[in-house]
Amino acid sequence: xxxxxVKAIIAASSAAAMLLPLAACGNDTAxxxxxxxxxxxxxxxxxxxxxxxxxxxxLEKETGVKIDxxxxxxxxxxxxxSQTLAANDIADITVYGYSTSDTAKxxxxxxxxxxxxxxxxNVERFFEEKPEAKEYVETLxxxxxxxxxxxGKLLESPNNIMVINKAWLDKLxxxxxxxxxxxxxxxxxxxxxxxxxxxxxxxxxxxxxxWTTTQIMESYSPFLFLNSFGLETTTMNDATMNGYYVKDGKxxxxxxxxxxxxxxxxxxxxxxxxxxxxxxxxxxWSKYYNTLKxxxxxxxxxxxxxxxxxxxxxxxxxxAMPLPAAPGVxxxxxxxxxxxxxxxxxxxxxxxxxxxxxxxxxxxxxxYSQEFSVKQYYGDSKYWTKSGDTYTMNDExxxxxxxxxxxxxxxxxxxxxxxxxxxxxxxxxDVQKSEDGKVYDEQLAHVDKTKDVIPNYVNPSDxxxxxxxxxxxxxxxxxxxxxxxxINSGKPVLDNEWDAYVKNLKSYNIDQNVQIWQKWYDQYMK
Numbered sequence: 225x226x227x228x229x230v231k232a233i234i235a236a237s238s239a240a241a242m243l244l245p246l247a248a249c250g251n252d253t254a255x256x257x258x259x260x261x262x263x264x265x266x267x268x269x270x271x272x273x274x275x276x277x278x279x280x281x282x283l284e285k286e287t288g289v290k291i292d293x294x295x296x297x298x299x300x301x302x303x304x305x306s307q308t309l310a311a312n313d314i315a316d317i318t319v320y321g322y323s324t325s326d327t328a329k330x331x332x333x334x335x336x337x338x339x340x341x342x343x344x345x346n347v348e349r350f351f352e353e354k355p356e357a358k359e360y361v362e363t364l365x366x367x368x369x370x371x372x373x374x375x376g377k378l379l380e381s382p383n384n385i386m387v388i389n390k391a392w393l394d395k396l397x398x399x400x401x402x403x404x405x406x407x408x409x410x411x412x413x414x415x416x417x418x419x420x421x422x423x424x425x426x427x428x429x430x431x432x433x434x435w436t437t438t439q440i441m442e443s444y445s446p447f448l449f450l451n452s453f454g455l456e457t458t459t460m461n462d463a464t465m466n467g468y469y470v471k472d473g474k475x476x477x478x479x480x481x482x483x484x485x486x487x488x489x490x491x492x493x494x495x496x497x498x499x500x501x502x503x504x505x506x507x508x509w510s511k512y513y514n515t516l517k518x519x520x521x522x523x524x525x526x527x528x529x530x531x532x533x534x535x536x537x538x539x540x541x542x543x544a545m546p547l548p549a550a551p552g553v554x555x556x557x558x559x560x561x562x563x564x565x566x567x568x569x570x571x572x573x574x575x576x577x578x579x580x581x582x583x584x585x586x587x588x589x590x591x592y593s594q595e596f597s598v599k600q601y602y603g604d605s606k607y608w609t610k611s612g613d614t615y616t617m618n619d620e621x622x623x624x625x626x627x628x629x630x631x632x633x634x635x636x637x638x639x640x641x642x643x644x645x646x647x648x649x650x651x652x653x654d655v656q657k658s659e660d661g662k663v664y665d666e667q668l669a670h671v672d673k674t675k676d677v678i679p680n681y682v683n684p685s686d687x688x689x690x691x692x693x694x695x696x697x698x699x700x701x702x703x704x705x706x707x708x709x710x711i712n713s714g715k716p717v718l719d720n721e722w723d724a725y726v727k728n729l730k731s732y733n734i735d736q737n738v739q740i741w742q743k744w745y746d747q748y749m750k
Contacts, residue, residue: 255579255580256579257579257580257583259580260289260290260291260292261289261290261291261292261316261317261580261583261584261587262291262292262293262294262315262316262317263291263292263293263294263315263316263317263318263319263587264293264294264295264296264315264317264318264319264321265293265294265295265296265318265319265320265321265633265636266296266297266298266301266318266319266320266321266636267295267296267297267298267633267636268297268298268630268633268634268636269297269298269299270628270629270630271629271630271631271632271633271634271636272603272624272629272630272631273295274293274294274295275295277603277604277631278599278604278605278606279596279599279600279604280293282596282599283587283590283591283596286590286596287583287586287587287590288586289583289586289587291587294315298636301321305321305322305326309322309326309330309333312333314333314334314573314575314576315575316574316575316578316580316584317572317573317574317575317584317587317588317638318572318573318574319571319572319633319636319637319638320373320568320570320571320633320635320636320637320638321570321573322334322370322570322573323370323569323570324360324361324369324370324569324570324681324683325462325683325689326570326573327369327370327573328363328369328683328685328686329686329689331367331369332576333575333576334369334573334574334575334576335369335574335575335576335577335578335581336367336368336369337368337369337370337371337572337574338362338366338367338368340581340585343582343585343586343589344585344588344589344592345589346589346590346592346593347371347588347589347592350374350592350640353642353643354374354640354643356567357372357374357567357640358372359679359681360372360567360569360680360681361569361681362681363683364747364748369573370569370570370571370572370573371571371572371573371588371592371638372567372568372569372570372571373567373568373571373572373635373637373638373639373640374566374567374568374639374640374641375565375566375567375568375601375634375635375641376566376601376640376641376642376643376645376647377566377641377643378641378647378650378654378655378658379564379565379566379654379657379658380564380566380658381564381565381657381658381660381661381662382560382561382562382563382564382661382664382668383443383459383460383561383563383564383565384443384444384448384459384529384530384560384561384563385529385530385531385532385533385544385657385660385661386448386527386528386529386544386545386546386547387527387528387529387530387532387533387535387536387542387543387544387545387660388400388401388410388526388527388542388543388545389414389419389523389525389526389527389541389542390541390542390543391419391523391540391541391542392413392414392419392420392526392541393410395419395421396410396413396414396417396419398410398413400543400545400546401545401548402546402548402549402555403548403549403550403551404449404452404490404548404549404550404551405551406548407527407548408493408494408497408499410526410527411429411430411494411497411499411526411527412429412497412499414427414429414499414526414527415427415429415497415498415499419526420522420523420524422522426524427524427525427526428501428515428524428525428526429494429498429499429500429526429527430494430499430500430526430527430528431500431501431504431512431515431516431525431526431527431528432446432491432500432501432504432505432528432529433445433446433504433512433528433529433530434504434505434506434507434508434509434512435505435506435704435708437700437704437705438700439465439466439700440465440466440467440479440700440703440704441457441459441464441465441467442459442465443459443460443563444459444528444529444530444531445457445459445529446487446491446529447478447484447487448529448547448561449487449490449491449547449550450469450478450483450484450487451547451558451559451560451561451667452487452547452548452549452550452553452558453483453486453550453553453557453558454471454553454557454558454559454670455469455471455478455481455483455559456469456471456559456560456561456562456671456676456677457469457561457563458561458562458563458677458678458680459561459563460563460565460680461563461677461678461679461680462680463475463678463682463741464678466692466696466700466737467479467696467699467700467703467734467737468678468737468738468741469678470675470676470677470678470745471675471676472672472675472676473674473675473745473749474742475678475738475741475742475745476738477729477734477737477738479699479703479729479734480726480729480730480734483550485717485722486550486551488707488710488711488717489716489717491711492710492711492712492713492714492715492716492717493714493716495711495712495713495714496713496714496715497714502712505708505711505712506708516528516530516535516536517535517536517537518536518537518538519537520537520538521538522538523536523537523538523541523542531653531657532544532653532656532657532660533656533660534652534653534656534657539656544660544661544663544664545663546558546560546663546664546666546667547559547560547664547667556670557670558667558670559667559668559670559671559676560664560667560668560671562668562671562673562677565635567680568635569680569681571637571638571639572588572591572638574588588638591638591639592638592639592640593639594613594641594642594645596639597637597639597640597641598615598641598645599632600632600633600637600638600639601632601633601634601637601639601641602615602617602621602631602632602647602650603621603624603630603631603632604631606620607620607621607624607631607632608621613642613644613645613646614645614646614647614648615645615646615647615648616648616649617647617648617649617650618649621649622649625651674749678741678745679748681748682741682744682745682748683744684740684741684743684744685744688740688743688744691736691737691740692737692740692741695732695733695734695736695737696737698732698733699729699732699733699734699737702728702729702732703725703729706725
């Protein structure tokens with residue numbers, strides 16, 4: 225999730241004016257072959273309305289297929305998606321709407337697209353050039369209810385970046401921290417020595433993101449410090465978000481590890497020393513985002529986990545930094561979160577047995593062409609010029625993007641940007657993120673992508689999903705407030721408290737969930 229996605233979350237509460245009726249997303253009956261192909265797009269609230277875009281009409285002209293396309297903002301879609309599934313009210317084509325878990329659970333409502341690949345040569349080419357993309361969506365029993373999207377090589381960079389104020393370090397005569405102890409020393413100096421020079425004690429040494437309490441880990445989470453021990457976190461992964469990891473092929477829960485306890489103690493130490501605010505974990509996104517940006521004149525934040533150094537108005541003071549090592553851990557063992565933003569598994573889902581299937585496949589194939597992929601993602605051709613495979617965004621595109629009026633669908637598109645495509649004058653955040661991500665090359669080299677990562681495409685059965693969900697809800701409802709209390713206490717976790725916590729998690733069947741994830745990890749890794 226980029227910072228523009230963060231703005232989308234903030235804007236959701238005021239997005240009512242741009243909402244489109246959910247009833248338009250599908251029909252109780254499939255209709256006839258002569259009716260328009262219905263398309264629903266789960267859209268971001270910070271993008272222009274689909275009705276103002278040119279490419280849908282161009283898509284009709286290109287394919288000769290009449291389409292009825294609607295955009296539904298992501299906050300509304302999140303709340304009402306379940307209703308469409310319960311009522312079997314599925315559009316012919318849904319873009320960025322249904323996850324692989326959704327389509328697996330409600331497979332009777334979605335078309336298996338694997339037999340149709342021959343009718344979509346652009347999708348076939350996608351899978352030929354990016355074979356890993358197919359793994360995100362093909363089930364163990366040879367079904368494919370989703371088509372993935374690929375955002376292009378520009379986004380082949382780590383989802384999470386650790387950012388520190390290098391100007392402050394330089395002013396204080398400090399190097400970029402390489403250990404936790406050095407990090408604490410730097411943050412203490414940030415707090416006490418007025419590095420921004422305004423004479424006020426307004427520095428926030430570490431700004432932590434708000435904690436979404438329905439899961440343990442997520443993008444920009446303070447628990448990324450687990451990588452300081454060599455426990456890789458893929459924060460975009462369902463298993464990791466809910467408390468699980470794999471090391472050397474063995475699945476476990478990090479929630480009961482000594483490494484997690486030490487991470488909690490580190491964060492608690494930061495709170496106790498005033499290096500992290502007690503209110504951070506329960507803050508709202510608008511306050512968090514506004515604090516990051518600041519007043520545009522004087523930075524107040526010393527360190528964060530985020531998208532890129534462009535999170536800050538005065539970004540020239542910041543650099544991306546490798547993760548410091550935990551006590552007693554060699555730098556050669558420190559890892560980094562291997563999640564990337566390039567692939568989206570829920571690019572497309574199709575209504576099962578639609579009488580318009582031939583037209584649907586024709587439309588999807590066009591969407592996955594290079595030209596329409598670029599138009600969807602970046603915006604209509606009026607926003608760029610093309611020379612060969614190079615697309616150069618113009619000033620109007622830049623202005624709209626910077627004003628929070630995205631000309632294109634961004635990651636909410638259905639298509640793929642081939643690696644031979646070059647994007648010039650792209651979003652400064654994305655370009656900077658690609659550059660920032662290079663500092664993790666060495667730490668990512670310490671990650672075995674087969675034995676130390678539960679891939680996003682590992683998808684348990686419906687029955688096991690129910691068990692994971694039921695156990696997980698009880699476990700997370702218990703664990704989150706306990707962990708938050710420990711962090712905000714400013715003190716180390718006591719042995720008796722930790723023992724009771726571990727005992728309770730086991731009573732909530734956390735070991736059963738570990739066994740389930742191990743089973744499905746093994747199945748997919750065969």
